[in-house]
Amino acid sequence: MTSTHRRETAKQKFLAGERISDIARALDVSANTIAAWKRRYGWEALDAAGRVKNAIADKLQSLLANDDNSPAHQAKIDRYLGYLERAERIRSQPLETSSLPDAPHSTRDESTPKKKRGRPKASEKNLIDADQTQALLDAFEEAIFDYQREWFDVRFKDGRIILKSRQIGATYYFALEALIIAITTGRNQIFVSASKKQAAQFRRNIIRFVKKALDIDLQGDPMRLILPDHEAGEVYLHFLGTQVSSVQGYSGDLYLDECAWVRKFEDIQEVASAMALQAVYRETYFTTPSTMDHDFYKFWTGATYNQDRAKDEQITINISHAALKEGQDCPDGYWRQIVTIEDAIRKGCTLFNLDKVKRKYSPARYAMLCLCQFIDYAASVFNFKLLHAALVEIAEKWKDVKPLEARPLAETECWLGYDPSGEGDDAAALVVIAPPNSQYKKYRVVEVIRMDDADYQQQFEQVELLLKRYNITYMGIDHQGEGSGVYQQVVSKLFPTAEGIRYDPEIKTQMIIKLQTLLKRGLIEIDNVYLDDVLPALLAIQRSGTRGGLPTYTAKRSADTGHADVAWALLHALQNAEFETLIELETESGSDEESLLFF
Known part of the structure; x- marks a missing residue:
C-alpha cells in the first residue's frame, strides 16, 4: 500500500x-501519525461536512416521501439534490498537497517569469520531490513533543525568543x-551558532x-537542496559561526542558538538579524x-528595544515564567516563551x-540550566565578559591541537591542575593548560x-591517562584535607615532583589575581567546548574574609554550584605561572597598562 493510499484509507475510516x-x-501506522494527518488535512472539517450531508439526505428523504407534486415542491427537491451533491463533493475532496496553509507567500518575484528548467534526474544529489517531502513531514510529526509542536x-x-531548559531537544x-x-x-535557512x-x-x-x-x-x-516539484527549484541551508565577517551577505530565515552564551551578542544580533530583514523572513533565538x-539579557527583557x-x-x-510558559x-x-525541564x-x-x-545538579545550577533562571554574578571576583572573551574555537585558533589523537599536543609542554574529591564531595576536577611557547x-x-x-582509584586512573596523553611538566594538587591522601599517592606512584598546594589567604589571593590579570590582558584562552564547565565554576568564586578579618576567596561548591572544583583545578595549574613570564607576555602584547606589581 502506498503512502498516499494509506492516508486516503485512514481518512475514510476516520470519516466512517x-x-x-x-x-x-x-494500517500498521502509529497513532501519532494518524492524528497528524487528521490535523494537517482538516479531517474534522470533512467530518463536519459529512454530518451536513447526512442532515441534507434526511431532509431530502422527507421531501421525497411527500406526495406533493407541485412545482414549488419539486423545485425544493431539486435544490436539496444540489445541496447533497455539493456536500458529497466537499467530503470526498482529494488530499491537500501542502501541510503549511498559513505559510507566507513564496519569495519569488511574481513579476519575474519562471525559468524553464528540465526536471532534475532522480539520481541528482540532495533532490527532494513531493512524495519525499510528504514522507519527511510525516516523520517530523512523529518525532516531536507537544511543546515543540x-x-x-x-x-x-x-520573531521568536525562547528561553529553554538544557537538553530538551531544541537544537534537534x-x-x-x-x-x-x-x-x-522554498525559503533559505540560516543557522548561526557560537562556533562553526x-x-x-x-x-x-x-x-x-x-x-x-x-x-x-x-x-x-552550505547544503543545496533540489526541489523539482516546487516553484523555487532549489533552496540553501547555511551553517555559520558568529564571526561577524562570516554572517554577512546571506538572506533567509535566521536561527541563532545559545544566544546567552554568544560573545558580542549585540554585534552578532545586529548583523544576523539583517539576514531576515525582508518581510518574508523570520528570526528565531533560543538559548539556556x-x-x-x-x-x-537586555534583549530578552526588552531593554534593548527601549x-x-x-x-x-x-x-x-x-x-x-507564569507569564511566558x-x-x-x-x-x-x-513572541517569547519559557520552557523549563518540568514544562x-x-x-x-x-x-x-x-x-x-x-x-546531578545543585539547586542553583538546576535553577539556571533547567528552570531557565538567569544568574546574577555581580559578586563574582571574575568578570563574565572577560571570561567570555577568552573562549575560542580551537579549529580556528589552535592549529597545533589535535583533540582526537592519542597525543593532542604531541610533545608540547603542558601543566595539570587537580582538585581531588573525597567521600561526600560532589566532584573532582582535572584541567590541562598549555603554557606560552614560541608559537x-x-x-x-x-x-x-x-x-x-x-x-580515589578512579581519580588516580584518570590522572594516569592524562600523563600518557600530554607531556605534563608540572602538576598542582590541593594538599589538604581529603586531597592529602591523593597527593601522596600521586607523588609516590605517578608524578614525584607534583606540587602540593595548601590554601591560605595569601596563596588564594595570588591565584585569583594571577588569573584576573591574564583575563584582563587577553593572555589566556579557553576551548569553547568547556564553556559550561569553566565559566560557572569561576563565576561562583567570591571574595570573603577569614575569622581574623583577612581577605580570602570561597565558593560554596555543593550548595551554589556543582562546578567550583573546575575553577580550583584551573587555578592550581596556573600556580606554575612565573612573574617574569607574565611580564614578558605583557611586554609582547604591547599593553601600556600598569605593571603586575602584586606578585
Whole structure:
C-alpha cells in the first residue's frame, strides 16, 4: 500500500467514525501519525461536512416521501439534490498537497517569469520531490513533543525568543523545523551558532533525520537542496559561526542558538538579524540562560528595544515564567516563551528522570540550566565578559591541537591542575593548560575533566591517562584535607615532583589575581567546548574574609554550584605561572597598562 493510499484509507475510516487507535492498528501506522494527518488535512472539517450531508439526505428523504407534486415542491427537491451533491463533493475532496496553509507567500518575484528548467534526474544529489517531502513531514510529526509542536504552530511569527531548559531537544527540533520550512516554502535557512563546530550540529541533525526517513545522504556545506516539484527549484541551508565577517551577505530565515552564551551578542544580533530583514523572513533565538551581565539579557527583557526611545515609547515585558510558559506576543514584536525541564515533561517529553537530574545538579545550577533562571554574578571576583572573551574555537585558533589523537599536543609542554574529591564531595576536577611557547604566546586551557562521584582509584586512573596523553611538566594538587591522601599517592606512584598546594589567604589571593590579570590582558584562552564547565565554576568564586578579618576567596561548591572544583583545578595549574613570564607576555602584547606589581 502506498503512502498516499494509506492516508486516503485512514481518512475514510476516520470519516466512517472509527477511532484513531483502531485505524493505526489496522494500517500498521502509529497513532501519532494518524492524528497528524487528521490535523494537517482538516479531517474534522470533512467530518463536519459529512454530518451536513447526512442532515441534507434526511431532509431530502422527507421531501421525497411527500406526495406533493407541485412545482414549488419539486423545485425544493431539486435544490436539496444540489445541496447533497455539493456536500458529497466537499467530503470526498482529494488530499491537500501542502501541510503549511498559513505559510507566507513564496519569495519569488511574481513579476519575474519562471525559468524553464528540465526536471532534475532522480539520481541528482540532495533532490527532494513531493512524495519525499510528504514522507519527511510525516516523520517530523512523529518525532516531536507537544511543546515543540507549539513552536511549530508559531513558526511564521516575525520573531521568536525562547528561553529553554538544557537538553530538551531544541537544537534537534529547530534543525528539523528549518528543513521542513525550506522544502515547503522554498525559503533559505540560516543557522548561526557560537562556533562553526556548534553550527555543524544542526547540519548533522538534518543529515541523520533525512537518512532515517528517506535513506538519502544529504551533502554539502552550505547544503543545496533540489526541489523539482516546487516553484523555487532549489533552496540553501547555511551553517555559520558568529564571526561577524562570516554572517554577512546571506538572506533567509535566521536561527541563532545559545544566544546567552554568544560573545558580542549585540554585534552578532545586529548583523544576523539583517539576514531576515525582508518581510518574508523570520528570526528565531533560543538559548539556556547565562548571567544578567550578558547582552542577551537586555534583549530578552526588552531593554534593548527601549534604548534611545522616548520614555512614552518604552515598553515593559513581563518575563516571569507564569507569564511566558505558554508563549506570549510581546510589544517589541517578538513572541517569547519559557520552557523549563518540568514544562517539557508536563508536555510529553520522555527524555528525563527528573529525580536523577535534581541529584546531578545543585539547586542553583538546576535553577539556571533547567528552570531557565538567569544568574546574577555581580559578586563574582571574575568578570563574565572577560571570561567570555577568552573562549575560542580551537579549529580556528589552535592549529597545533589535535583533540582526537592519542597525543593532542604531541610533545608540547603542558601543566595539570587537580582538585581531588573525597567521600561526600560532589566532584573532582582535572584541567590541562598549555603554557606560552614560541608559537603561541598565551596560556591555553586545552582539556577539562569533571568526575562526579569518582572514588580515589578512579581519580588516580584518570590522572594516569592524562600523563600518557600530554607531556605534563608540572602538576598542582590541593594538599589538604581529603586531597592529602591523593597527593601522596600521586607523588609516590605517578608524578614525584607534583606540587602540593595548601590554601591560605595569601596563596588564594595570588591565584585569583594571577588569573584576573591574564583575563584582563587577553593572555589566556579557553576551548569553547568547556564553556559550561569553566565559566560557572569561576563565576561562583567570591571574595570573603577569614575569622581574623583577612581577605580570602570561597565558593560554596555543593550548595551554589556543582562546578567550583573546575575553577580550583584551573587555578592550581596556573600556580606554575612565573612573574617574569607574565611580564614578558605583557611586554609582547604591547599593553601600556600598569605593571603586575602584586606578585
